[in-house]
Amino acid sequence: MENNNVAKSSRITLTSKEKSELIIEGFITIIILLLLNIAIASVSKLLIDDSLTIQNLIFGIKEVLVKTFFSNSFYSLKKFVFFIMLVIDVLIVYWRLIRRYRQMQLRHIITELHFIADGNYNHRIPFELSGDLGKVIDSVNGLVDSTVEAIEEERRIEKSKDELITNISHDIRTPLTSVIGFLGLIEQNKFSSEEELFRYSHTAYTKAQQMKVLVDDLFEYTKVRQSSAPVSLxxxxxxxxxxxxxxxxxxxxxxxxxxxxxxxxxxxxxxxxxxxxxxxxxxxxxxxxxxxxxxxxxxxxxxxxxxxxxxxxxxxxxxxxxxxxxxxxxxxxxxxxxxxxxxxxxxxxxxxxxxxxxxxxxxxxxxxxxxxxxxxxxxxxxxxxxxxx
CATH class of the missing domain: 3.30.565.10 (Histidine kinase-like ATPase, C-terminal domain)
Structure with missing residues (x-):
């Protein structure tokens, strides 16, 4: 089987359905965050209005941040809290979308794996990703390469065994035919003199010796071909x-x-x-x-x-x-x-x-x-x- 590595693409192309899923995911997340922000703002206002200590703490932190990062125009508690909550919301939406996008990438990788597992060993996962998913893709492609190589090696071994049997059969059959033929003549008394009998038996003996040489060599060959063959040093x-x-x-x-x-x-x-x-x-x-x-x-x-x-x-x-x-x-x-x-x-x-x-x-x-x-x-x-x- 030929091993063809597919050129990798830069990223995974999402389908229309997956793009819609991402949009819906973002929309739902924004709605949930808006509701959560309203709830947090309402509860926080009640707590702050009832506690002078919390008010002083918040105003102290806000004053340090405003003097360090912002102009005096931001010197408003509501604006400050709104800005912090907006940053947190944006980060959460981004995290949710990235998480879902990673899940979609993993789904594409699994689809590619199923395609390879169905016997398409020439195929490789064509995505070039960073991070852990990229390492997974490289590992899977490397594993498929190793599997294909092992399959090829097994086929070469099987072919080699078939060739060995064919050659042995060819080399044994010729002298064996002569041995059987001459012994058959002797068995049927188809010889006219003792000299002819001796010639028949001598020829059969010579051919049998050729077969023994072949069998001995074959035995020696199979023995020394093993990497674990004993070596008496x-x-x-x-x-x-x-x-x-x-x-x-x-x-x-x-x-x-x-x-x-x-x-x-x-x-x-x-x-x-x-x-x-x-x-x-x-x-x-x-x-x-x-x-x-x-x-x-x-x-x-x-x-x-x-x-x-x-x-x-x-x-x-x-x-x-x-x-x-x-x-x-x-x-x-x-x-x-x-x-x-x-x-x-x-x-x-x-x-x-x-x-x-x-x-x-x-x-x-x-x-x-x-x-x-x-x-x-x-x-x-x-x-x-x-x-x-």
Whole structure:
């Protein structure tokens, strides 16, 4: 849903009915005040005529006020009292009209709220008022913005879930069809030799392994995507971990025509992190380099520290990644090549898992590629915050 903020008007425009209400309100108030003034004047005259003390007090106050603010022409008790009562009456009429006007403003705001509540989430209360009503309008508009954003986020999550299910179904269905097909041939004895039987069972086993890789990656992806995913922190030497990884991948790299090595600017890098998750992170990056770095011969793991962070770059000199693909690399199920070929096929979750692991460590990962190197650079704090465990 698109969020369109309506331009605010300077004030609320009253309807003809509301203007009439204000006029009637003022007229009634004036009549009531006139009657009240007459009553007060009558009662006051009786009290003053009967009390010399009250007369002296009133004349003393009047004399001070007249000498300070007025000319001698006002030196009349009746004129003085009339002036004071007139000021009070004007203030009361003004207060009553403003109070009713505020009530009308509130009524307009409530009408706008009902309109929004009926599902018109693109609408905003268009009035710009001062005081508490202005704060209420700003708060309501802000609340509607937050609600719309939450609805959009929920829709994005639902769409993301649907896409996840669609992609998983697509990736599982193909190998599952092969498994069922070859096992069906075996079940129906549709093989002519033991060699053919072995080929059928081996193909079914290979396809089942592909399904297991996908399920394992999916499980890992959903696990590390949770912001509350457990992180088992320990302190270790990052360079030792990288050296162990290169040793583990040495044979596989050689089979792919690659050499793999660690190039560190420092003898040791002591880091606080989850070693198991970092192993998964670098396994994914190295496996990707071997899978997609067509025509390359080197995989290098560079490491150094900078401003309290460990900087690790996994790079290969294979075929570069197109610029338009770099921004989408960390999206789940995204592959640079359009086909899901058997040679490079995988779950498509490797880099998405890698990014999630980095984020769990409060770090960042970025990709770059040119004719010389395709690089994945990871930045992870050497020490994790005490609240992130």
């Amino acid at each position: 320990s302190i270790f030497d990052l360079n030792q971990l990288l050296n162990q990884l290169t040793a583990d991948f040495e044979i596989e790299a050689t089979n792919h025509g690659y050499s793999i090595a660690v190039d560190s600017k420092e003898k040791s890098i002591i880091i606080e992190a989850d070693p198991e998750k970092l192993v998964r992170l670098f396994n994914n990056l190295i496996s990707n380099a071997l899978k997609y770095g067509v025509g390359g011969s080197k995989i290098i793991l560079e490491s150094y520290t900078n401003e309290g962070n460990a900087i690790i770059t996994v790079k290969n000199n294979g075929q570069p990644i197109p610029k338009e693909a770099l921004a989408q690399l960390f999206e789940r199920f995204y592959r640079v090549e359009e086909s899901r070929s058997k040679a490079t096929g995988g779950s498509g979750l490797g880099l998405a898992i890698a990014e999630s692991i980095v984020l769990l460590h409060n770090g960042a990962i970025r990709a770059s590629s040119n004719d010389e190197w395709t690089s994945f650079t990871i930045t992870i704090p050497l020490k994790q915050s005490s609240g992130h465990v």
